Amino acid sequence: MTELVKNPLIMRKVQEEIRNVVGYKGEIVSQDLPKLEYFKALIKETFRLHPANPLLVVRETLQKTNIQGYDIPQKTLMFVNVWAIARDPEYWKDPEIFMPERFLGSSIKFKGQDFELLPFGAGKKMCPGMHLGVANYELALASLLYSFDWELPVGMKREDMDTDTLPGSPSLETYTNSRPQNHVYFANLAKTYGPILRLQFGSLPIVVVQSAKLAKEVLQTQDLNFCSRPPLVGIQKLSYNGLDIAFAPNGDYYIKIEKIGVIHLHSSKRVESIYTPRSFKED
């Protein structure tokens, strides 16, 4: 919504599409959403420029491994800078510009197969709530755009709006009490040192990868080496001592709760099935 208020032409274009498709029905229903091509492109562009977790959620190597000739010891913390990857000029023309049109006619999706766009991560630790999150997000945003016209309060200028991405939760900042925008700092370091960085935060060895090629290596080719979470004190406090799905270490317990989360609670089929009772209740 912030990007739309900053870019009124895009706002008008997407509102026109929504209002044309939905007509005078008065409300948007889930069946309308697949017909909204420009709106869908806008959602992708939002995920590209403003990922909720710019460094994904920290992973830990289960065993010693090697990436592009660099040895990575067991129990190294691994971050994937999806914020930087989604701005890589090798993949994106005018990467800093908010331009939903770039996705019209494009086959790039955000479902963990296209490594230049990873707002939900990829591989074994990918977000299990993607379908639920997107379904709610799309319906809410489309409804707000269908029913209302939006603009800045009188006296406020577009340049005054802050659209910097802040770290998702829980983030590197949570564990290390370090600078608030590590993803930006790491992306700048990559300009000098290349897309794979080895850092030391106190006693913690950290590796950050910042290219689509390396992301694919970590999240797909070597997914099984990078699919655990570290038992850091901050994480233990946030996660019932590592008993929730996000921070449980890899093992039998994780496999069991992952199955419940991914298949039984949040699969696309399950999310779609929620729409029917919800609209029934509204009637």
Ligand code: HEM
């Ligand atoms: C637009 C909304 C959302 C975004 C952008 C998002 C993004 C993410 C990202 C980037 C990760 C880390 C993936 C990785 O490390 O590779 C993640 C993990 C996770 N997300 Fe989401 N998420 C969203 C909505 C949800 C919802 C609605 C739920 C639950 C109902 C959810 C539950 C989880 C869980 C449990 C994990 C940890 C998975 C694991 O470690 O196995 N998310 N999410």
